[in-house]
Amino acid sequence: MNRRTFLAGAGALALMTKAGGARAATPGFLCTAQRPDGRAAALAFDADGGLRFALDLPARGHGAVVSPDRRHLVVFARRPGLEALVVDAATGAPRHRLRVPDDRRLCGHGAYAGGRLFTTENDFEGERGMLGIWDPARNFERVGEVPSGGIGPHEIVSLGDGLAVANGGILTHPDSGRQKLNLPTMRPVIALFDATGAPTRRVEAPWDLHQVSLRHMTAGPNGDLWIGGQFQGDRRRRVPLVARLGAGGGLTYLPAAEAPLRHLRQYCGSVVLDSSGTVVAISSPRGGAVTFWDARGGAYMGSVDLPDVCALGALPQAGRFVAGSGGAGLCAVAVDAARPRPLARQPMGLSGAEIAWDNHMVAL
Amino acid sequence: MVRRVAVLLAGMLLAWAAPARAQVDLPALNAALIDGHVAPGYARFATAADGLDDAVGALCAAPTEAGLAAARAAFRGAVAAWSGVQHLRLGPVEADNRYHRIDHWPDRKNAVGRHLARAVDQADQAPVDPDRFRQGSVAVQGLPALERLLYGPDHVAALMAGTGPGRCRVATAITANLAALGGQLAAEWAGPARRPFLHPGPGEALYRTPKEVTGDLVGAFGAGVEMIRDLKLGRVLAADGATRPQRGEWRRAGLGLLALRDSLKAQADLFHAGLDTALETLDDDGALGEAIQSELAAALRLTEDLGDDLTAVLADPDGQRRLALLSSQLSGLKELAAGDLRGALGLGIGFNAFDGD
Numbered sequence: 001m002n003r004r005t006f007l008a009g010a011g012a013l014a015l016m017t018k019a020g021g022a023r024a025a026t027p028g029f030l031c032t033a034q035r036p037d038g039r040a041a042a043l044a045f046d047a048d049g050g051l052r053f054a055l056d057l058p059a060r061g062h063g064a065v066v067s068p069d070r071r072h073l074v075v076f077a078r079r080p081g082l083e084a085l086v087v088d089a090a091t092g093a094p095r096h097r098l099r100v101p102d103d104r105r106l107c108g109h110g111a112y113a114g115g116r117l118f119t120t121e122n123d124f125e126g127e128r129g130m131l132g133i134w135d136p137a138r139n140f141e142r143v144g145e146v147p148s149g150g151i152g153p154h155e156i157v158s159l160g161d162g163l164a165v166a167n168g169g170i171l172t173h174p175d176s177g178r179q180k181l182n183l184p185t186m187r188p189v190i191a192l193f194d195a196t197g198a199p200t201r202r203v204e205a206p207w208d209l210h211q212v213s214l215r216h217m218t219a220g221p222n223g224d225l226w227i228g229g230q231f232q233g234d235r236r237r238r239v240p241l242v243a244r245l246g247a248g249g250g251l252t253y254l255p256a257a258e259a260p261l262r263h264l265r266q267y268c269g270s271v272v273l274d275s276s277g278t279v280v281a282i283s284s285p286r287g288g289a290v291t292f293w294d295a296r297g298g299a300y301m302g303s304v305d306l307p308d309v310c311a312l313g314a315l316p317q318a319g320r321f322v323a324g325s326g327g328a329g330l331c332a333v334a335v336d337a338a339r340p341r342p343l344a345r346q347p348m349g350l351s352g353a354e355i356a357w358d359n360h361m362v363a364l
Numbered sequence: 365m366v367r368r369v370a371v372l373l374a375g376m377l378l379a380w381a382a383p384a385r386a387q388v389d390l391p392a393l394n395a396a397l398i399d400g401h402v403a404p405g406y407a408r409f410a411t412a413a414d415g416l417d418d419a420v421g422a423l424c425a426a427p428t429e430a431g432l433a434a435a436r437a438a439f440r441g442a443v444a445a446w447s448g449v450q451h452l453r454l455g456p457v458e459a460d461n462r463y464h465r466i467d468h469w470p471d472r473k474n475a476v477g478r479h480l481a482r483a484v485d486q487a488d489q490a491p492v493d494p495d496r497f498r499q500g501s502v503a504v505q506g507l508p509a510l511e512r513l514l515y516g517p518d519h520v521a522a523l524m525a526g527t528g529p530g531r532c533r534v535a536t537a538i539t540a541n542l543a544a545l546g547g548q549l550a551a552e553w554a555g556p557a558r559r560p561f562l563h564p565g566p567g568e569a570l571y572r573t574p575k576e577v578t579g580d581l582v583g584a585f586g587a588g589v590e591m592i593r594d595l596k597l598g599r600v601l602a603a604d605g606a607t608r609p610q611r612g613e614w615r616r617a618g619l620g621l622l623a624l625r626d627s628l629k630a631q632a633d634l635f636h637a638g639l640d641t642a643l644e645t646l647d648d649d650g651a652l653g654e655a656i657q658s659e660l661a662a663a664l665r666l667t668e669d670l671g672d673d674l675t676a677v678l679a680d681p682d683g684q685r686r687l688a689l690l691s692s693q694l695s696g697l698k699e700l701a702a703g704d705l706r707g708a709l710g711l712g713i714g715f716n717a718f719d720g721d
Contacts, residue, residue, distance in 0.1 A: 034715065062721060078721060108721060127473070154721070175602070175611075176470055177594030184461045184468075184502045215721075234459040236560070236570055262572070269720055285716035310716035326715030356715040 028052055029313040030073060031324050031361035032061035036354045042075045042085075043355065044092060044364060045330075047315055047322065052364075053092030058083065062108030063155070063360040065117075067136060073364070074098070074110055080122060080174045081106035086140055089364060096140040100132060104145075105174060108359075111156040113163045114195030116143070120153035120165060124173045129153035131165065133197055149191025149202050151182070154215040155271075157225075162200065163193040164225055164245075168213040169205070170232070183232050188214040190225065190245055203251050212239055216270055220295050221277035223247035228268025228282045235266050242268065242282060244298060254298050263289035263303045269310035270360055276318035279335055283323060285310045290323055292335040302340035304333045311361040324357025388642045388709055390574035391562070396638030397581045398561050403553040405449040405630065406546070412438070412445035413546035417539040420510070424532035427524045432514070436617070439514055440672075442507060442542070443619050447626035448633070451588025454580050455561070456552040462545055465498075465505040469613060470599060475503040480512055480534070488530035492537040510538045515616040579711050582639070583718050586701035588631045593694040596624045600678060601687050609675040620674025625667045631697075632660045643708060652700070652708050659697040666690045 030044040040060045044052040055075065062078040066089055073089040084106060086096035100106055100121060107120040107129075117140065119132040129148030134140045150167025157164050169188035171181040180186075187210050192201040205214060211233035217225050225245040233239070240253035241264050265287035272281050273295060280293040285308050292301040309331075311324035320334040333342050419438035423431040446467060449457075457463045468476055479501040483492075503509065513519045513535045523531045564571035571577045599611045600620075612620040635656060643653035666686050670677050677683035706714060 171472075173472065175599055177590065177598060179470075179591070179595055181470060181472060184464045235454075236459070238569060262566075262569075265576075267720070269716060285714075285720050288717070308712055308714060308716050310720060326717070327712045359716060359721055 027316050028364040029322060029361045030064050030075070030364055031311050031313075032057070032064065032075065032078075032358035033324075034060070034356040034358060044073075055085065055087060055092055057085065061358060063110070064362040065110050065112065066362060066364060067117075068112050068115075070364075072136065073362075074117060076108050076110055076119065077106050078359075079105060079107045080124075080172065080178070081108060084110065084119065098134060098140055098142070101142075104130060104132065106132075107152070107154055109155045111158045111163055113158055113193070113197070116197070118156055118163055118193075118197065120148060120156050121145070122152070122172065127151065127171055129165075129167050131156070131163075131193070131197060144197070146193075146197045146199070149199060150189030151186070152213070155217055157217060157219050159192070159219055159223060162195050163197070164217065164219065165191045165193070166214045166217050166227060167191060168215040168230075169210070170213055180232065183211065186210060186213065186232065188212065188229070190214060190217075190227065190251065203245060205251065209239060209253065212241060212243075214243065216268060218271045218273045218280065220273060220280075224295075226271055226273070226280045226282075226293070226295065228271040230268060231266040239266075241266065242293065242298075252298075254293070254300075257300060260291050260293075260300045260303070263287040263291050270312040272312040272314055272321060274319050274321065275314045275316050279319045281312050281314075281321045281323075281333075281335075283309045283312050285326065290321065290333050292319075292340050301335055304335075304340050304342045306331050306333065306342075310359045311357050313361045313363050322361070324361055326356045326358075329355070330357065388645060390578045390709075393638050393642050394574055394577045394581060395562055396641075397634065398553070398558060400637035401634045402449075402452060402455070402581075403550075403558075405445075405452070405633075406549045406553045409442070409445040409449055410543075410546035410550035412442040413539070413542040416442045416510075417536075417543040420514075420535050420539045424523075424536055427526060432520070432524065436514055439507075439510065439617060440619060440622070443614055443617070443623055444626045446507060447623045448630045450623075450627060451591055451630060451634075452584055453587070454584065456549050456557045461502050462549065464502045466542060466545055467506050467508065468503045469508055470595060470611070471503065471508060475501070476508045477512065479504040480509045483509075483534050484528075484530040486530070487533035487537075488528040492533045494537065494540065497537045498541060504534070505538060505541050507542070510535060510542075511614060511617050513538075515618075575711060578709060579706075579714065579718070581634075582701070582705060582709065582711060583714075585631060585634050585639070585705070586698055586718075588627065588634070589694050589698045589701055592624060592627050592631075593691055593698065596620070596627065597687060597691050597694070600674065601684065601691065605684070605688070607678045607684065609678045612674045612678070615675055618673035618675065620672075621667060621670055621677055622672040624674065625664070628660070628664050628667060632664065635660060639705070643705075646708055648708065652704050656697070656700050656705065659693060659700065663690055663693045663697065666693065 027047045032042045035041050040057040042055040042061050060078045061075050064075045074086050076084045084098040104121045110119040117134040121130045121132045123130045130145045131148050133144040135143045148165050152168040152170040153165050154168045155166045167189040169186035188205040190203045194200050212229035212231050214227050214229050217227040227243040229241045238256045240256040242254045244252045264284040267284050267286040269283040269285050278295050280295045283290045288307040289303045289305050291303040307328050308326035309323050313322045323331050323333050416438040419435040423435040483504045560568050560570040561577050600608050614620050640653050
C-alpha cells in the first residue's frame, strides 16, 4: 500500500461520512482511552477526524451511553468502578457525578429506559448482580435498584420498551481484585426488564456452554439480541461464541465454525449493529480482528484484521464501522456482502497511534 | 485536512512497519519457557502428589503420630509444588475444571467445608466411588479439602481415633484424584499439550503465531504477580491496613507464607527460564532485565526469614509492614511485566487483548 492509496482511502472515508447523514447532522463518537502518559480519558471525535472534546477520567473508563434526548453523555468507570461521569453531550462540560453505595461496584455499562438511567452493578457481599436506577430529572439522584437476574452483569442495552442485561455469570469481589471466583459453577443469564425495571424474562445459558460468559450485546431492529461471549474453559475446545436471543424465542448459538472462531480466539470484545440494521460487527482484541455477521440470518460474512481492536461504532453507511485499537489507532472498517474489506486506517483528532483506545465507544 | 492526515498516516505506517527493535527468537523463547519452567513445574507437582497419596494411604492404614507428621510433610511438599504452577492457567489445566479440582480457592462461602462434611457423612455409609467423586463437587476434590482433614482439630481427632471410615475414604479419594491429575498434567505437558505452544500455525485452534504463545506465557508472569498481590496478600491485608488472617491461603496448615514465597520463586523461575536472556539480546543496556530481576529479588527478600505461617506474620507489626511493602513492590513488578516487558519483546502492550473486560 502506498501513500496515494492511503490518501484515497482517507478521502473516501471523509466523503463517505459526509455523504451519510442518516442520523444526526454530524456523526461522532466517544471512546474511552488511555493517554500516552497513562492517564485515563474519554475522547469525543467526528467521524471525519476532528476532536470534539476530551474528558479526563479519575480512573480507567469502560462504556458510555447517550441520553434519549441526546443532551447528556454518561461515561462509566471500569469494573470494579465507583463513579460515572455525566457530561454535556455536545461540549463535554461536566454536569454530574454518580457514585455507587459502598457495597456496590459499577460493571462499566448503563442504559436508559422509562426516563431513568440503569447501571449494571455488583452486590459483592450478596454475590448477585444489581441494576442501579438513577433519575436524570433529579440531577441523576440514585432512586433505587433491582436484582439484575444473575451474577456478574455486564452490558445493558435499551430495547425501546425495556432493557436487556447480559449477566456474564462470573463472580468477582473487590477484595480479590478482578480474579474470577466461580468458574466451575458459573452460569450466564440474559435477563429482560420492562421500562420500570421489573423483570419480564430470564434466559439461562445451557449447562454445556455455561463457561461461555455472555457479556456484550446489541439489539437488532426487530428486537433480536446479538450476544458475544468469552470462553472461560478449555481453550482447545471449539465452542460457539456468538448467540442470538429472538424476541419471543430461545437462546440460539451460531454454529462454532472454524473461520470466525479462529479470528475471535475465544473472546468477543464489542458487539455493534451497523446503521442499516443488517450487519453485526464483533471485535476480538485477542484475535486482532473485527468479524462481521449477517443480522438477518446469522451467517458469518468475514473479518478484517486490526491488532488489539476492541471498541466499535457504526458509521452512517451500511456495513461500515469505526474501530479503536489499543496500539494501532482508529480505523474505519467495512464489509460488503461479497467481501469484507478495510477502508483506511485514519488517525482522528489527537494523533491516533499514541492514544490507546479502550474497550468501548458510543455514537453521539 | 487531507494533507495533515496523510502526514500522520505516513508516520503511523512507519511505526507500523517497524514495530519493534526486538530480535528475539520467539519460538526458541517459547520452547525454553515450556521446557525450563512449565513442564518441570508440573513434573514436580506430579511427584509431590504421588508422595502425598502414599503418605495419606499409610496414615489411613495405620493412624500414628509419625504417620500424621509424614502426611503433613507430604502435604507441605504438595503445596510447595502446586505454588510453582498455580499461576499457570494455560494448557491441559484448562480442561475439565482441573485447576479448581486441585485448588478451589478462594472459597468465599465455605463450599469446601460444607461439601466436605457431606462427603464424609456419605463415605461413613459406603466407600467412595472414584467416578462419582470426580464428577461431583470440585470443592471437595483437592488440596483445600485435604487440608481440613489433615489439620482441622475435629477431623484429625476423629481420623486418629478411627471414628468411622468416612474421613480416610475421602482423604484417600482426594489424594488418588490429585495423583491422577498430577500425572495427567505432567504427561500431557511432556507430550501432546506441547504442540500448539511449540508449533503454532494457522490451522491450530489455540495459537496462530509464536507471538501469541509468548504473549500468553508473558501474560502468566504478570498474572502470577497479580495473583500474589490480589489474592495471597490482598485478601488478608487490606489497603487501609486491616488484617484478616482467617481469609489466608493454607491458614489451617500454617503454610500461607511458604506458598506465597514459593509463588514468588515460581515467577522468578519463569523469568529466568528464558525471558532474562531474551532481554539481554535486546539493545537496551540490559536495563529492563536488571530492573525486573532486582524487583523479584527485593520481593523475595521481604518474605525471607519469616517462616511458613502467614497468620503469625500478620499478627506482628513489623511483619505487616513488610507485607505492605511487598504489595507495593508487586505493583511495580506487575507494571514492568504487563507494560515494559511486553513492549520490549514486541508483543504490544495488549491494552485490550490482555486486559479486556
